[in-house]
Amino acid sequence: MANHKSALKRHRQSLIARARNRAMKTRVKNAIKAVREAVESKDTAAAQDALRAATAVLDGAASKQIIHWKTAARKVSRLNLAVNKLAV
Template sequence: MANHKSAEKRIRQTLKRTERNRYYRTRIKNITKAVKEAVASNDATKAEEALKVANKDLHKFVSKGILPKNTAARKVSRLHASVKKLSAQIA
């Protein structure tokens, strides 16, 4: 274990940050998975609703500094393309 007060504090900070980062990583995976599953099940309305949530949340993570802007834009763009492709197939 740590021998200094500052090292103990750094351990506490690291644990907090690890938990926080785990939450955001899991959230990003889950919202993208929801869109992909809706597309896979050929449910356009469900896919569009999931895409709205994904777009909102990913851009919220950008504003909080969790995700780089271009990364979020790339993820949203790819999800949007898959939903658009599904809508074109159904129509």
């Protein structure tokens, strides 16, 4: 553990950022899970609503650089594909 005042502050800040990042990653996972569950239950309306919410959460995580923007785009694309297959 650091002893300098600035290093102690940096450590406190990193703990706060870590908690924020972990919370956002959990939100991302839960949003993706909600879409997959709606697709599995073959509920088109619920799947589309969950997809809309998941897209917003993924885009938010990407804009804050919690996940890479290409990772977010890939996940949105795959969820979109699953929902669109359900609608057909």
